[in-house]
Amino acid sequence: MGFSLHFMVIDRDQIIDADRAGLIAFLDASRLRIDRRWSQLSNVDTDEPLSFDGSPSDFSLDPLDQADPVTGYLSHATCSPAECAFIFDLCRAGRMMIVNAQGSPMYIGITGIHNLEAFPDPEDTAFVGSGDELFEVLSLGYAGFQEYRARVLRSYEDRT
Incomplete structure (x- = not known):
């Protein structure tokens, strides 16, 4: 897809700090570090850059x-399933929201972590509970995601 995504914690109209302890634990568990020269x-x-599906990220x-609030940025997102799983896990660890300025939904929160009231535009906000759901939101858009979620829920109900 090749678009940019931002990762931050927003409280209505202010950027606040991410969960630094959560990010440290995630980076340690993932055997990753932040390169001080380029972030x-x-x-x-x-010492190789983070990569997904064999391509550097x-x-x-x-x-x-x-001292400032910690944020993240991915300027050339491919939104592959592996990349979406990583983004979801990092954002969950840091309690960060995903800002997709290129399309709808613009704001993506993590189910169980974020509250709708914290987002600047609740009408353009979606919540995801996994990397797979994030992939669906970013690849299909919000309407496509709603259809996907309905199919998943129907298949679950059919099994019970």
Whole structure:
């Protein structure tokens, strides 16, 4: 797809700090570090940039020791399933929201973490509970995601 995504914590109209302890734990578990020169993520063991499906990613995350609120940015998102799973897990760990300025929904929150009232535009907000759902939202748009979610719920109901 090739568009940009922002990751931050928003409280109505203000950017507030991410969960730094959660981000540290996630990065440690993922064996990743923030390259101080470019703020990009790289592998601790190989010093190679973060990659998805064999392609390097330009995923950036502010240094966790800065005074300003920590945010992240992905300027060339491919929105592959692997990339969406990573984004979801990182955002859940840091309690960050996803801002998709290119389309609808503009704001994507994590189910169980974010409240609709915190988003600047509740009408243009979706909630996801997994990397798969994030992939569906970003690849299909909100209407497509609603159809996907209805299919999943119907298939679950059919099994019970």
